[in-house]
Amino acid sequence: MNESPFMILLYVGMAAYVGNIYWGDYKSQRGGEPNPSAMPGATAASLKLFVIGVIGALLILAAETSGEIALGISSEQSEMVWYFVFASLGAGIVEEVIFRGYLVVDKKGRAALIGSCIGFSLIFAVIHPHLWSNEESFHLTLTAKGFFSTSILLVNSLWFYALRFGPWNKNRSLFPCMLAHAASNLGVFAVKLAQGFVTF
Numbered sequence: 001m002n003e004s005p006f007m008i009l010l011y012v013g014m015a016a017y018v019g020n021i022y023w024g025d026y027k028s029q030r031g032g033e034p035n036p037s038a039m040p041g042a043t044a045a046s047l048k049l050f051v052i053g054v055i056g057a058l059l060i061l062a063a064e065t066s067g068e069i070a071l072g073i074s075s076e077q078s079e080m081v082w083y084f085v086f087a088s089l090g091a092g093i094v095e096e097v098i099f100r101g102y103l104v105v106d107k108k109g110r111a112a113l114i115g116s117c118i119g120f121s122l123i124f125a126v127i128h129p130h131l132w133s134n135e136e137s138f139h140l141t142l143t144a145k146g147f148f149s150t151s152i153l154l155v156n157s158l159w160f161y162a163l164r165f166g167p168w169n170k171n172r173s174l175f176p177c178m179l180a181h182a183a184s185n186l187g188v189f190a191v192k193l194a195q196g197f198v199t200f
Helices: 005-030 047-071 084-102 110-127 144-165 175-195
Strands: none
Touching (some): 005 084, 047 175
């Protein structure tokens, strides 16, 4: 994502707008008057599911961090300007709405659901620029770091899909996915900060 303050502000504004719509749909559903055109997953979830979602996301981050150290690729991280953390938190809303909200084949059987979760998770992982770059011109970056980071994104996406569509989420609420995703991105920022990859 572009790190210009204007683009980040625009992205955060979009995330706040979408989050506000979700909150309105959630309140309508809780009030007994559900919106027939409500956003997907704007339903209640237990506190336990929120906690499990965040713990799972942070465990994946811990595996990523220790894996990078073990592989000797932790120094290959990209730098992040400090205010990009706000866009990262906004991604916890926007990316979840797109992928776990809309990009899934639901109500067509269990095989279609699982297959779509895997397929869209692969897309989710690949669209993040770890195996490619478009700085100056498009080119592939097929490095150990690129493959490792892309694999972690795949695992993250599968975790978020499992949070939403597993039997433990009776209402198929998207809110635990949003929180887990935001916690993961905030954790990435904290790791980059600790390792000296955040610029001020």
